[in-house]
Amino acid sequence: MRRSGPSSLRKLSTLHRDTDGAVLLWVSILILVVFALIGLAIDGARFLNLNSNLQEVADAAAIAGAKELDGSNDAITRATNAALNYLQNNPRWSDVAKSGVQIDHAKFYDTAANLSDDVDTTDPRKAVYIRVWTVQREASVTFSVVSNVTSIATNAVAVAKSSFSVCAQLQSFVCNPWESEETTNQGSAASWKNHVNIGDMLALVGGSNGAPGNWGLIQAPAYNSNPHNQAYFWSLSAPGSCPTVDLSQVGQDTDTGNNAPFAVPGMNVRFDNPQKSNKIDSTAAPIVIDGFKNTTPASANNCANSVDVRPGGAGFKQANEDNGVYYQANCNESKPRTSCPLPRDRTLTNLGGNAWSTSLKGNGVDIADLKAYWLNQHGSSTIPEFASGVATTTRWQVYQMESNPGKYPGAAFTNSAEDATPQCKDSLPAGDIKRRVINVAIVDCDYWDIKGSATLPVTTLMASFFMTEPADANGKIYGELINTYQVNGGGSSIYQIVQLVK
Template sequence: MKRRGPFANRRLARFCHEEAGSILVLWIASLVAILGMTALVFDIGRVQIAHGDLQRFADDVALAAAAELDGRSDSITRATNAASKLISNPQAYGGDGTLSGATDYTLTFLDGLPAADTTDPSGYTTTDPIDATLVQVVTTPVTLDPMFLRATRTLAGVTGPAQATVFAESIAGFSMEACDITPLMFCKPTGWSATQASSIGDGILLRSGGQGAAWGPGDFGFLDVSSSAIGSSCFGLNGAKLIGCLIGAEDNVTGCYAQRGVTIEPGQKVGLENAVFNTRFDQFRGVMSQFKSNANYTVAPNIISGLVPQGNACGWNNVSASTNSIGLPHDNCFATGGCTRFGTGSWDYANYVDSNYGNRNGILEAGEDSHLVSHIPAAFAGTRYGVYLAEIAYAQTAGLPSGAILSDRDETGIAQCSSNVSTNPARRVVIAAAIDCTKHPINGAATNVPVDEFVELFMTEPVGTGVGSPPSFDLWVEVIGSAGVAGLGAAGTGGVFRDVIQLYR
């Protein structure tokens, strides 16, 4: 039997009483914790990457679908197709490597959102393509297997599945905004649209709507300008004076109006006179007489109206009819009683040309309109606006004194009062919001009223003196076309039109 020596016994005793090695126990325990934390960070990182992929996919799908929600009858169908066909994103974890197609998400269409972000929006669900303005996207949940967490749970003796389920949600919406337009609106008949070819050239009698009685097709009012971004020409004004400036001045600047809902003010307003419309016809009277020399209030390059001032070039307080010229005629149906506010586009071109350029015998004879025909744009053939443009083009080469359009007539067709003349033919064009007042009843001031479209209207004649208090005016216009409808961003030629597609949640 081998016996231990005294030296070995001393080492064993010293080892048993040694405390310096106790740090090894703490080190081993810390190493286990560090490895566990490292594993946890790795697993959480995988979860975060997976969620990031799903969130990007949800956002992209929501934006693609929302871009089609323009209020048309097929908007939901187009939105569903866009979501399934336009978006394909990579997926790092939890799937087949690609996020694409309807199996990877669920679409829900909404007509509004609750005020609080934490509130469930299911109460705003809609299947109506006209009302659907937002889309909610919820991705199909993805299950991840956190390998290190599973190993840690096994070492710790914890039973049960170790899985992480990840999904993402996004809500996007569509709206159209019209900026820098005339703050004007009018009621349109149900089903009428300036996008229809048959509407181009139609004459309309717009009459300012008052407070109280229900408005119908042809009544007009103003868009609220209290929150507008005002340009230098109208800065510091408010109320009727501000509206007058925004209507009367050229290149005015207004805020943006959302197609989904505008605020309306009555067309009959105290302090607002017809003169604010007529600066473009060289008529500076009443409240607008002070702007005769103001370069912001320009005159259109063609102002043939069949009216002449009395006394001097600016004597528009007492106007008289020209004895040998006429303004652009109304649609024939207004005279026969075949229409009330919206015409058919059929007007007496022959009488207009013969009265202003012919021998005034009531017959359009050969050659009397030869100087105009070649200048009428094909897009506006048969319209008063086309003739107006042709007269401007003709005057540039006719060689008449001072660039006149008419000769041997009581009026020349160009400004006589103001020296500030616009070079832009669109000076007599206004862009107005068209609203279905049958579907959305109006009887004066109103808020959050949807706009069907923004329409370009040509002012065919000066606005006549109003009657009543506040005064009611008649505004005769011709439809040029649609300046902007939902889904046709940047379609305007006068103002700025844009589609606004954004994420809300």
């Protein structure tokens, strides 16, 4: 039997210093690390993609919900439905429990402070902010063996805000007489449009206490308990800016009581009655036919004296006073061509209000009376078409034609009793055609709790009226409806602004 020699012992003693095959060991360990890192990178990217997509859904759902926050009684219901139903499908970026709705729930807030403190509101008249939460979505882990995790999950949260920009000169409001007809959309004054058509006349009588049909004034800016501020406020035809306000701030404050007489000088600046020299409120409307001729020279800038040139003078009867009989008999070419004012609607019915404040509504001008006016002013019983194939049927159309005799030669004035342009104006140019247009907020006063001194909402309808004649000493206005505008509607000057907050 052979015995181990010294060389064998030497080989055994050097085995621990042998490095052959060590690379394979390190490579095996490194492969596991690299695969783990790749897995983490891939799964991390999937997590970020999942979270990013959920955040986009949350943002879009919050914006969709905020668009419904208009203060009406079903605003929160509509906003919730819009947000929760924004996306219902099977998104590819979630492969675990992916079906169904993507928004879990929503909450509403009236102020930024309550949003921060998570004090929500259920009052649709005050909801300004909406916060939405997505459902929790998962994505399977690519290298679950390495990480010992089978899926990753996340959700997202978003907040959006609804506010409104008011770019119209609003000096008054009408309590919607047909508010009681509204059920699912209370506060929107939508029923107004079912009853008042373009061309209908309203006689607005001041002094609102919130009763349906009442007409009331809005406080003048920088109001200091001086109702005479209403004169300058009413002389303006455009606001100085377009402020953005929330529902929680709402709109302008009402100016209750019988204050309309204090606004009369400003109201009638829209006719031939300037107030001050070299002031914006001195600018009169371009066409002034109201039955009165000014006798003070225009250079005096006040035209305080006038003479009644209507047929019959003080005995003149408007169309609503005897169903147009007097108007028809006296506003015609066989009589001396004087100055018949635009006719009123023949019938004006009570809109509601109270014993001392009753606004009236008509059903549009009688075409025979409108033709009599045209005959009196322009010497023809045929009124030109307002546009090709469009008959002239409203007083506003007539006024536009008279303001543009270059386009409508038949509208040129030959009447010497009252000129077509303002006689009483200072050095400023005559006001533009919209000088006799007033914008009136139509408000569901019961819903918004407008009783006495209150704050108006900004999300209501806006109606534009053409003043057909100067206001009387009590501030009573006769106006023909030009159009009614909804928020964001064509021609509207009230716009909703929806934006993400976070």
